[in-house]
Amino acid sequence: MRKDKELRVNEHPILGSAEERPRVKIKVDDQWMEAIEGEPVAAALMASGKMVFRYTTRLNEPRGVFCAIGRCTDCMMTVDGIPNVRTCITPVREGMVILTQRGEGRWEGISFEKG
Amino acid sequence: MTLLKDGVLTNEELEALPCVPGRERMEKGAVVVIECPQDIPCNPCEPACPKGAIVVGGPITNIPVLKEDLCDGCGLCVAPCPGQAIFVVDLNHGNDEAAVSLPYEFQPLPDKGQKVKALNRRGEAVHEGTVVKVLTPSSFDRTAVITVTVPKELAMEVRSIRL
């Protein structure tokens, strides 16, 4: 499991010490890691040092968090099989499966019934 | 003005301010030095002083004026200033030593007696000073006021510390 201590702001002169909050496990590109319950997926990933959230369709360029408030769509990933989820405003949930998205992404493991 | 180029007030810029005490008053002991040079909309320093030594008046964009003889250097105005522009300088702290009290909002806080780097307005370490006081009453609302000793000639230079 990845350690994320280093990039968390545990002590802060104004915000004080971070309170202990329950952890959940999420799976990011085949690797399980811990996240803090209720935090946005993007925060959990950044705390673990992950910066590339997707690659663009045409030029295959990396993208990460740019606005952090759901406006720019740079942080979109495939979450629980659904592509193009803005991870900066999507809270983590126990067992969530998150994939670095390539291009427009695909609906993973979800079958659509015809008719 | 260099202030608007790199954020550093020069001594000439400082001395021209109505909120910086004259040499004579400084020699008498602890007094406040207010480094607030622009007409910004702000006045919490005025009600913060129990002696009425700071006057902003109206409009609140006035530059504060210090009534240097009313100030006893108590330091109560340091933490409430949102610009962290207020310091207390005591030239008579020791024989050759002065003490500078400054606002500090970083983690961790120094301990009393701890040696720290004394930084000038450019952030350069110019001395190793000793912390003689760390004040963190709740009324300061998480802005600590740290007092550090420095040689007299650095009293008007040192404005921050690094642990």
Place this chain on the structure above:
Amino acid sequence: MKKVELAVIGAGPAGLCAAIEGAKHGLQVTLIDENIRAGGQLFKQIHKFFGSGVHRAGIRGVDIGSQLLDETEKAGVEVMLDTVVWGLFEDKVLALVHEGRSTQLSAERIILAAGATENALAFPGWTLPGVMGAGAAQTMMNMHRVMPGKKAIMVGSGNVGLIVGYQLIQAGIKLELLVEAAPEIGGYSVHASKLARNGVKIFTSTTIKEARGDERVESAVTVSVDENWNPVPGTEREHEVDMVCLAVGLSPLIELARLAGCGFKYLSELGGHVPLHDEKMETTQPGIYVAGDIAGIDEASTAMEEGRIAALAAAESLGRLGGEEADALKKSARKRMEEFWDGSFGRRVKASKESLSVKE
């Protein structure tokens, strides 16, 4: 369809104050925000605010936020969070979406307080992970308590750049330098001095030329600019950083005002296209008001007063408040606002705001 007397869109300082003031004068108010928590920008702002006692000066933005949330609850405002307003139709009908479900809400009066969005700046490498808005960095460190990097460069010396720069250091990130393309620092010098004395170099007449790195920022190249803002060849310098923060201005978030058919004016001083509005904050569409950054980029302190003025005007127009009382209250809010605009920083904002005024 549900009907309310006053719908306020956006629960930042402007919207919260509008909702509180409206409810205080007997209006049935619904306050809508897309976030799961109300407060807008306030909860990122962990520094003490300027102003005077009547503006809650010396209090940290985050604590002003908590005070306003309390007052909102006490005033009996209905708050709808996690709800995006995506449409505004004729007869003041709002289209909302909450948890994937669409609903409509009809309002007799509407106050648009949607705030602003951060500007980007294009340069080679600007899309690399690690390049982000200053507000994004602030959200990550102050709200989610995560460091988006370890060593940063800040681009822009307005108050946002200077304040977020300081907050980077408070969160434990090293701020290597701050660059400003203009020849002088734009924000309050006291904020710049806080950075300088803690070892941050500020370079004016300097901009960012490039962010380098494969998968994320590994370095940034800065360059001096001449008085025409052209790069001076040979002045490039590469800095090892893993984070580039852009604090190059905000633009009012005006989509809803456009949908409503409001008139606009472009004023660079206020951040771009701004809905025309009169002294009561009413737009060219009767019964639709604006307040806060959407009405021109300024400060939370003035956003709060604009919110109050808009709500007072709405209450007055619905007969909840006598003209005299309304005028007196609006006047005192305006006076508090104008105090803020008195110095050289506010004067430009004030002049621009006045040029927006729609003649009655």
